[in-house]
Amino acid sequence: SRPLPAAVECRAPPSPANGLSTCSRGPGSFPWNATCSFGCEEGFEVRGAETLMCTSSGRWDREPPVCKAVTCDAVPQPQNGSVKCAHAPAGEFTPKSSCVFRCKEGFRILGAAELACTAQGRWSQAVPSCQGRTQRNSLGQVGFLAGWLSGASPQLLTRPGQRPSAVAGLAMAREAVVRFAAAPLSSALRVSFAAVRCAGLEAPGTMNVSCSGAPVAGAVCRFACPEGWALNGSAALTCGASGSWSGPLPTCEVPAEASLALAAGLSIAGTSFLAVTSFLLWFLKRFWKK
Numbered sequence: 001s002r003p004l005p006a007a008v009e010c011r012a013p014p015s016p017a018n019g020l021s022t023c024s025r026g027p028g029s030f031p032w033n034a035t036c037s038f039g040c041e042e043g044f045e046v047r048g049a050e051t052l053m054c055t056s057s058g059r060w061d062r063e064p065p066v067c068k069a070v071t072c073d074a075v076p077q078p079q080n081g082s083v084k085c086a087h088a089p090a091g092e093f094t095p096k097s098s099c100v101f102r103c104k105e106g107f108r109i110l111g112a113a114e115l116a117c118t119a120q121g122r123w124s125q126a127v128p129s130c131q132g133r134t135q136r137n138s139l140g141q142v143g144f145l146a147g148w149l150s151g152a153s154p155q156l157l158t159r160p161g162q163r164p165s166a167v168a169g170l171a172m173a174r175e176a177v178v179r180f181a182a183a184p185l186s187s188a189l190r191v192s193f194a195a196v197r198c199a200g201l202e203a204p205g206t207m208n209v210s211c212s213g214a215p216v217a218g219a220v221c222r223f224a225c226p227e228g229w230a231l232n233g234s235a236a237l238t239c240g241a242s243g244s245w246s247g248p249l250p251t252c253e254v255p256a257e258a259s260l261a262l263a264a265g266l267s268i269a270g271t272s273f274l275a276v277t278s279f280l281l282w283f284l285k286r287f288w289k290k
Helices: 136-150 256-289
Strands: 019-023 035-040 044-047 051-053 066-069 081-086 098-103 107-110 114-116 129-132 174-179 188-193 208-211 220-224 230-232 236-238 251-253
Antiparallel strands (some): 019 035, 044 066, 107 129, 174 188, 208 220, 220 236
16 A cells, blocks of 8 residues: 655744744644734734644744834933933833933923833833023023113012913013023913002192102102202102012101290290289289279
8 A cells, every 4th residue: 555645744934033823733843724813022013923734734823023122212412401311221212221311500301301212112101301590690681671662670589390371570561572582491481461560649638749659669659848848768769679669658747846936936935824814803803803
């Protein structure tokens, strides 16, 4: 009798580095129609066919796959800053790689300063940026603009990283865009300007008060007394950027000479009255005795 043909078998497929394979038949047996599936360790992905089948020719229907490390997107260097990355053994921007960001002097990190590449091929956090700090020279530019708008010397009331809320010392509510052309700030900043008011002045009726306008920062009020009266205090008060007047309200007082003259007149009048009264009493006594 004729010998039976040998069963068709495929060679054992190679296991990919950083991966594993699972076949439908027992170990070492890969007959016709046998299948093998492939997977990769965490941080790696299959490149190629994930399943192979043994054909009647004794060959696998496709090339065995390989496991390649996943990668995160390359991080850009931030404007006005720098980035330094430490790569994992698997390659650049592969899982367990990390990047540290730094900003130039005068700027601060907006976001996380260090990122790590995860096994899913994504950075642990969003890529940060370098934001200009609110520095004294920048405040000076804002103060200069506000002073130009109002004629006062205001100051910016804000904190770094927050939207400026108001500029003190303005005579009117304003809004403007301040553009810092000089380093380190090169972006536009919208600033809201709010009026600052002082308390109303309640001067006595004897005093003449003349103010340059509403009691807001920069306003000046001048005081004058009637002729013959003396002004006790400052002849002019200014409403400051903090909402306070530059001094206490003055008063009008009678001059010392006038006070003495009035006292002397009253004294003489009192003496004359007493003399006349004494004479009348003496005259009445004499009249009744007769």
